[in-house]
Amino acid sequence: MLISRRNFLKLASLSTIGAVACNFFDENEFIAQSPVRLPEDLVTGIDNWYATSWSGPETEGLIVRVIEGRAKKVQGNPLFPTNKGVSSIRSEALLQELYHPDRLAGPMVRTGPRGSKESFVSAGNWDQSLGILYDKLNSLVDHDQMLMITGAKRGSLAFLIREFINTYGGNHTVCKSVDELIYANTVKEVFHQDTLPHFDIEKSDFILSIGGDFLGTWVSPVKHGRGWGEFRQGEGRNRGTLIHVDSRFSMTAANADEWLPITPGQEGKFALSIAFVLLDEGLVDKAIADDFTEGQGAHALIEFAPETIGDELGIPHVRHRSTPDIIRETARAFAKRGRNSMAIGGGNAAAHTNGSFNMNAIYLLNHLVGSVNTEGGIVFNPSAPIPELNVNLTPHSMLKLQSATKKITDGGIKLLLIHGSNPVYSMPADLSFKEAINQEDIFVVSFSSFLDETSQMADLILPDRVTLESWSNDIPDPGPGFQVVSMGQPVVNPLPGIVPMEFGDILVRMGHELGMTDNPAFKNASYYDLLRDHANKLFGLKRGSITKPNFDAFWNTLLQRGVWSDLEEKALSPDLSEVHSKSLGIPSLIDTLKQKAEPAITGPSGSTHNIFYLVPFEHISLADGTNSHIPWLQSTPDPITSVAWTSWVEMNTDTAERLDIKEGDIVNIEGANGKTIAAQVYHHPAVPPTVVSMPFGQGRQSGDVYSKDRGPNPMEILGMPYDKHAGTLAWASTTVRITKTQERTPIPKFEGIVPAYATSEGETIAKITNES
């Protein structure tokens, strides 16, 4: 049919009329509905996802789902180079930190006895509260009488803290009970690196892991877990092999091809025994061998020959293999993969009085096989891209904290500021930190968002914003082997009635009021402006993953992605395996031998039938107790025992039966200085017979219904042994005496509580009985 103009107009009119007539518009478009019943959280279903980051035990890039101004879900940011889209249970529980019913609503001031929850009343608005802090800072004649205690910090906040302390004067201590100071020192000594290295697990073929539960809690478990998936099941590669040497059956031990239980404190000797075999059997390059033994070869380590030292290590004979055989086979397997082998260690291997020796011996093995700064080995991390972000406030030693505590006790500190740390709970009871600050002539300011053991001792509490309400940036430590800067932004506003203030903003404001504006750190109006200022410097580099024509576009993209990275910016370092160790100042095996020391064990001694090594460990979700107020994390079952909501002491099944201790029995655990705690026993066949283990993280004395009175804190019975070299707490070098009480409570665990039923008629369920 010929389409004339008239016909065209007719058809156009008809189709328009038809569209309207046929209900072209959805009638719901014109309706606003009042539902009959309104749920409390009725939402439109329209969500937004914002990128942010969390600087917890490790830096995780996150994306948060927000609906109607409420954060609903936290997931890993797929663009973030370390966690690559996955996240830890701890970061997912940030929601419960945000919406916790016991969050402090605003500034609080003490009006009654110190240490009592009931002593606190509202301090008024923020201007009034900051006025109190300003008066204290301003009226202090001798600024050396101010002490700030913080947790480990990096990025712009660390820069700000450092500048505040440097400009004001005063003292600063970084406090963390289960720290990695010895590990960091070892990295500095053995590899000459200021930042922790990246373990290239993904491309490695063989890992000899000693001590550190790197798949559970040690250093960077989420990042390690990403590499682990590739290590075991990556496409186009052979399955990697892991041998784990540890005095506790941890999550890493459970995942290993072979777990070698070892007597606590003997890890360094084991590493040197491996080194002896490498040298003795000619499994490593002779030039390297001569370099690291100053020409003496295997003879230098003759005292660590497996046949000589095997019995000291406590490694049981497995499948008719003697301990020397096990060591030699392990060494051969380690050497066979050459540069694609890694020896890593930490955790309880470092937590001994000879921890530095243990760690140096472990990491020197990498030099012998040449897996230093190579693919599939230990890869160094570069420094931060701009100097302002190159500030890393790592935990100080136990000795430094002890010295600070003594200064408080002696009256040398009049103003104490505490942020991101709970030393009253997390440090050993023998430190007597609580007693030190329990005096009237010291003014204690806490920046905690919750009432805990330390903030309860404060005179003034200025609650900080929690992660999902905060601005932040961070340099992941360890990074992924190239430069990365994370960016955190508030994904929601604080709830109505909750009025916190960012610690960074408080420091900036104090800086202004105390006249520190000559310092560039305090020229900005707010902490947010400081972060923008640092981001602008990053923009000025004109390189990396975000290249935009102007700063505003750069900033918006940085917030959108939550991360800036530069794949090309790697650590500049010579191939250490090709260079003479002495010329670089790297300790040789001979130098390490000079550090050799037996672990000094603290605690009961004598009859051994009920005396055990105590090997505490960080709880998978509660960590060192930092998270014990979060119900999701309390209810997370431990991956080995499946216990939740309480503490427990792991004991070998046969040993427990010998002592007539049943699962759930309450036992008294006497540790250093005669101090005793009581805990429920959990039977486990894989606990070495000479060892008992307990998680850190429980035993909170104050706080809320979720954290209080949920089992003991092993920190109370550790005493204060420390590594002589680094001065850190040797938290795994205590013995305990176990005594059964008459009390018993069923242990809250998930395993073994679901009975097995036949799924079809006539099917038999196996039942184990004692009947002969």
Place this chain on the structure above:
Amino acid sequence: MPKKFTWLSLGLGGIFATTTVVLVVLFILKAWWGLPFNVGGWNDPPPQPIAFPHTQHVAIDGINCAFCHRNVLKGDSASMPAVELCVFCHKTIQGDNAPPEIQKVIDHYNNNVPINWEKVHRLPDHVQFSHEPHIRFLTETQGLKLEAACSTCHGEIRDMVEVEQVRGLKMGDCVDCHRNNEQFTENTGITDCTTCHY
């Protein structure tokens, strides 16, 4: 004469046609850029299933906007109150022997049937609008009370027996306001396209 008449009629017809076309175009343009001329009921408020008087509830009873539109302070949508919320009060206020319009509400509740109100303010699907930041800006930065903040866009609701649209709420309206208030906000991208179109 006939010729003269023809020219005259053609002239008048032309003027009439031109005027009609101009008026139609003006009508369309006015409706396009703002609100249509209020002729023939074009701009009348839509008929609602229940004659809900804001005059009674806001002006006389003094009920805060957020009491019923309870999501307005925290989310994108202001949200319509649930029937249950109405009944909470009207159980006792004129609940027995209720006037017809209140009885309708009670019937909806008893019969478990939601109320489908006719929308008065509509935005196209490609526009994202969130009440919460606007209310926060107007109350916190500009210091307005909540009712005044709502009235900025919705007019004096307290005086409306039937709610009607008083501002065009078209893109020009939004952009004008964003530009005028750019200096008061921390959001430097307040006039970016992606502020509303994302």
